[in-house]
Structure formats: structure tokens, C-alpha cells
Amino acid sequence: MVLDEFNPVSASKTAAGIINPVTGRRIVKTWMIDELLPFALNAYDEIGAELGMDCIAPKKTIDFFPTPQMRLAFLKRFEEDQQYLQLPSEENDWLPYFHYHFGYGEILSCWLVDLINLLPAFRKRLMDRGVLLEEKFSIDHLVVGETEITYKNIRAQKIIFCDGIAGAHNPWFQSLPYAPNKGEALIVEIKDLPSSHIYKKGISIVPWKETLFWVGSSYEWEFRDDLPTPEFRTKTELALREWVKQPFTVLDHLVSVRPATLERRPFVGFHPVKKNVGLFNGMGTKGCSLAPYFAGQLAANLAHQSAISPDADIKRFNNILTRSVTS
Numbered sequence: 001m002v003l004d005e006f007n008p009v010s011a012s013k014t015a016a017g018i019i020n021p022v023t024g025r026r027i028v029k030t031w032m033i034d035e036l037l038p039f040a041l042n043a044y045d046e047i048g049a050e051l052g053m054d055c056i057a058p059k060k061t062i063d064f065f066p067t068p069q070m071r072l073a074f075l076k077r078f079e080e081d082q083q084y085l086q087l088p089s090e091e092n093d094w095l096p097y098f099h100y101h102f103g104y105g106e107i108l109s110c111w112l113v114d115l116i117n118l119l120p121a122f123r124k125r126l127m128d129r130g131v132l133l134e135e136k137f138s139i140d141h142l143v144v145g146e147t148e149i150t151y152k153n154i155r156a157q158k159i160i161f162c163d164g165i166a167g168a169h170n171p172w173f174q175s176l177p178y179a180p181n182k183g184e185a186l187i188v189e190i191k192d193l194p195s196s197h198i199y200k201k202g203i204s205i206v207p208w209k210e211t212l213f214w215v216g217s218s219y220e221w222e223f224r225d226d227l228p229t230p231e232f233r234t235k236t237e238l239a240l241r242e243w244v245k246q247p248f249t250v251l252d253h254l255v256s257v258r259p260a261t262l263e264r265r266p267f268v269g270f271h272p273v274k275k276n277v278g279l280f281n282g283m284g285t286k287g288c289s290l291a292p293y294f295a296g297q298l299a300a301n302l303a304h305q306s307a308i309s310p311d312a313d314i315k316r317f318n319n320i321l322t323r324s325v326t327s
């Protein structure tokens with residue numbers, strides 16, 4: 001049974017849907033990407049087949065170098081490791097669409113998850129099967145027994161919290177080192193830009209639907225509220241005007257808070273004291289690639305008691321989790 005209130009601004013509904021095999025200014029390989037990527041591709045193919053849709057597509061990233069230093073950093077990484085990087089055969093070919101002065105590199109094996117269509121289609125499937133209760137979950141109605149969980153009239157063996165940023169206030173897990181991170185993006189119409197690629201130059205322009213593009217994002221560790229800021233909009237519009245040659249229109253401004261963690265690793269597994277209370281959270285900036293793999297591990301753990309990767313298993317916090325329920 002899935003309990004989920006309809007939250008139009010959840011992190012998943014705000015995300016661009018990118019799976020990128022390299023990360024950061026130094027373009028290093030994303031954590032565990034060689035294991036995560038094949039697993040995620042297979043999982044999205046299976047989900048797509050069940051829903052009768054294609055929910056993932058390859059999208060090469062065109063990484064325009066914002067400075068000569070960034071160009072050098074890319075070339076250095078390219079010399080060290082060419083698994084996911086490529087140099088273009090003709091550096092001027094994007095000049096009809098963009099202003100750029102320091103060339104570009106290409107990032108291969110990038111994928112785009114079609115979250116806009118996938119999330120409602122999956123929700124509908126849960127509803128059609130009668131396994132979605134669309135309401136706000138309140139912990140006051142939850143009774144956790146030794147062998148049974150009850151919530152209102154639902155009886156279950158286990159409960160697993162996948163509550164995103166709300167998890168930082170979950171009484172069983174709030175002592176975990178969450179590090180919420182606010183992110184903003186604009187939805188922009190750019191009529192003549194090909195939707196065949198992801199474009200990056202500090203910010204990213206990502207195909208959203210038809211002639212619309214997702215443009216973002218910000219990463220704020222300190223913030224007062226989860227509202228859109230005029231500063232982000234102004235800064236992003238200015239960056240777009242200096243970069244994109246086509247006219248564009250801003251249609252929407254999205255904002256959400258990423259359920260990120262201090263050590264940038266997910267929180268997966270069961271509570272050491274309340275053994276039938278589980279957690280699937282902390283996907284941070286990379287839910288699209290991390291979630292399929294670790295959901296697979298959690299399911300296998302439930303079915304066959306197989307191990308969860310130590311880097312992700314909340315066992316690593318057994319001491320603080322035990323203390324927080326016994327003190």
C-alpha cells in the first residue's frame with residue numbers, strides 16, 4: 001500500500017531527470033556510476049514496458065566551457081580517462097544557437113528520465129490497482145508493534161518511509177545527518193533549439209517537453225524558505241541572454257528541496273530497534289540513478305535478507321538511531 005499526498009512541488013516533480021556519469025567542476029566519475037547506470041537503464045526499460053511508454057532516452061551533454069580554465073580542466077580529464085568524455089570534431093557547429101568563446105566538450109552516456117510523463121503514469125497505475133491512498137500521512141495514527149504495523153485500518157508487516165525532505169523530521173530517523181538543499185529552475189520556451197541534447201555552461205538547459213526546456217539549477221545549503229527567489233530568476237535570465245542566440249520566454253519557475261545528506265550517500269535499510277520500520281531516503285541530487293539500484297537492494301533485503309551496500313545502509317548509524325529511541 002502506498003500512502004502519498006499529492007505534492008505538486010516534490011523534488012521528483014521539480015527535477016530535470018538527468019543521469020550524468022561525471023560530476024563537479026573537475027568532471028570526476030559519479031559515485032558508483034558503472035554499477036548504477038546499467039541497473040537504472042534496465043529498471044526504466046522494465047517500468048516503461050509495463051506502462052507502455054519510453055521513460056528514458058540517451059542525451060549527449062554539450063559542455064560549453066565558461067572559462068579557459070574549465071577548458072583546461074576538461075582536456076586534462078579527457079587525457080586521464082576517456083570513458084565518458086569526447087572532443088568534438090567541429091567546435092563551431094553550435095554557433096547558430098549559442099554564444100561561446102572557449103569551445104566545448106561532450107559528455108557521453110548521459111540519460112534523461114521522462115519524469116513529467118513517468119510520475120503521473122506510475123501514479124495512475126497504483127490508483128487503478130487500488131494500492132494508493134492519496135492523503136497526508138500522520139504519524140499519530142501509526143502503531144508499531146513487535147510483529148505488526150497498523151495505520152488506521154491498514155495492517156502490515158513493515159512500513160518503509162520514502163518521504164523525501166519530510167524525512168528530516170521523522171521521529172525515528174531525524175537524528176540522521178540530512179543536509180537539505182534548495183534548488184530552483186525555470187521552464188523556458190525556446191522555439192528553435194534542438195531537443196536532441198542537454199546543454200551546459202554553468203547552468204544546464206534540458207529538454208522538458210516539445211519546445212520547452214528546463215533551465216537550472218541552484219544548490220543552496222542555507223535558505224530561509226522553499227519559495228522561488230527573484231534573484232535566481234534574474235541571474236538565470238541574464239545568463240540565458242548571454243548564452244542563447246534564440247529568443248526565449250520564461251513560463252514557470254520551479255523550486256523544491258533535495259533530500260540530500262551530509263556525506264552525500266543515501267539512507268537505506270531498517271531501524272536497528274524498530275526492526276519493521278524502514279527508510280529509503282537521502283537520494284540528494286541524484287535520485288534518478290540512485291533510486292532504482294538501491295530500491296532493488298532494499299527489495300532483495302526484504303525478500304532474501306541480502307546485504308545493502310555498507311555506504312548506503314543506515315546500519316552505519318546504528319549507534320545514533322538506537323540512542324534516539326532509547327533516550
Ligand SMILES: Cc1cc2nc3c(=O)[nH]c(=O)nc-3n(C[C@H](O)[C@H](O)[C@H](O)COP(=O)(O)OP(=O)(O)OC[C@H]3O[C@@H](n4cnc5c(N)ncnc54)[C@H](O)[C@@H]3O)c2cc1C
Nearest residue numbers: 005007011012015016017018137164166183283286287288
Ligand atoms: C531543482 C532540482 C533539480 C534536480 N534535478 C535532478 C536530476 O536532473 N537528476 C536527478 O537524478 N535528481 C535530480 N534532483 C534530485 C531529485 O529530485 C531527488 O533526488 C529525488 O526526487 C528524491 O526523491 P524522493 O522520492 O526521495 O523525494 P520526493 O520526490 O520529494 O518525494 C517524497 C514524497 O513523499 C511524500 N510525503 C512526504 N511526507 C508525506 C506525508 N506526511 N504524507 C503523505 N505523503 C508525504 C511527498 O508528497 C512526496 O510525494 C533534482 C532536485 C531538484 C530540487
